[in-house]
Amino acid sequence: MSKNTISNSVIRRLPRYYRFLGELENNGYVRISSRELSEKMGLTASQIRQDFNCFGEFGQQGYGYNVSDLRSEIGKILGLDKKTPMILLGVGNLGKAIASHIDFQSKGFDLIGAFDTNEEIIGKELGNLTIKDISELQSFCSEHKPVAAILCVPVNAAASAASQLISLGVKAFWNFTHYDLRMEYDGVIVENVHLGDSLITLSYGLNSIEL
Amino acid sequence: MSKNTISNSVIRRLPRYYRFLGELENNGYVRISSRELSEKMGLTASQIRQDFNCFGEFGQQGYGYNVSDLRSEIGKILGLDKKTPMILLGVGNLGKAIASHIDFQSKGFDLIGAFDTNEEIIGKELGNLTIKDISELQSFCSEHKPVAAILCVPVNAAASAASQLISLGVKAFWNFTHYDLRMEYDGVIVENVHLGDSLITLSYGLNSIEL
């Protein structure tokens, strides 16, 4: 592990660096200075250099950063060269949309299974997967060993689903449920996506400019 | 406006307070102390008191906070008593899922229109709305004056859609596109939801525990 611990603020900026560098690369940029990048991204050059230096020395004095090299270094830090096997629990509107909308391969994952309890959709196709009955979850996990799971189940099913998955070896959760999944379990990580909270934040913003 | 400016960190915690207080209320809690709430939420009692005191004095010494009163105060701060008219641009997989998955009413909004360019879906139903052709956007806006918009269009359409909407009076964006919408326009606010970045963050987490 590169340096001891990287602060959460830095980590949250990494995917955005990765995206911007990708666009720069597509637009034919070969090199970029921290100052130029800072102007494009709305950050300070200092912050950019501090952030990158958490992981090593990627630049060259007097020159700046090689766009392509820097991008692939950040990609490696983010684990995007991996294809961690992932499953989806809950293939309702949202689960279906996530599964078909996200490019898992470029995000470091491989979606290998989708499960639901609703008999009407079990057996149907979802991309190149067939939606399975949740009763098959255990045998599927022993065989395919998914490491990550997307939770798109109803809020009251979230906690028990999570603990079952942990017992089956799942180590990472992308949680879209209303439920506030916090992981006391050691070595288990959670990324909560609270869409409702996000929309409420927008409401606050409108409310505070109108007042 | 209650106090001068509220820090972003505080604002991001408000929806979560609101959620927890709702659950407490449903479970019959009448009062709660900052210490008890802090244990439930995984925060410090200090932080909770500091946060609430940005907006006024909602507690009572020796007693704590009245759950129901506090919740409704926070709801007012968040503008959840409003029903800001909102439209959806882009009714693909994700747009459709957002529209049907989110309870807009309880988040301070009212979804009053949905637009797309795909002729195959124009005219179809989406909840209680009929999907309209994007060419009707202008006349619709003059008549119904939406204040907020959900962007679920392809990334290359995002920037122009946003600027058109601004010219039609839209003041708030809930942006699901890959595009990094940053608002230099005065009085326009943006809430970016970068699902891809979120998944990448999860990849980082896995990567750093495995190393």
Next chain:
DNA sequence: TAGATTGTTAATCGATTAACAATC
């Protein structure tokens, strides 16, 4: 009243920004 818990000030901690020597 005595005990509990707030509101608020002061202390600490961490993150961002500024500055500059090192060096390509």
Next chain:
DNA sequence: TAGATTGTTAATCGATTAACAATC
């Protein structure tokens, strides 16, 4: 070499935590 720009240390700023007087 001279100019540019990094890597890194120091200064600043802001957010979190601790402490405690006020008061219900």
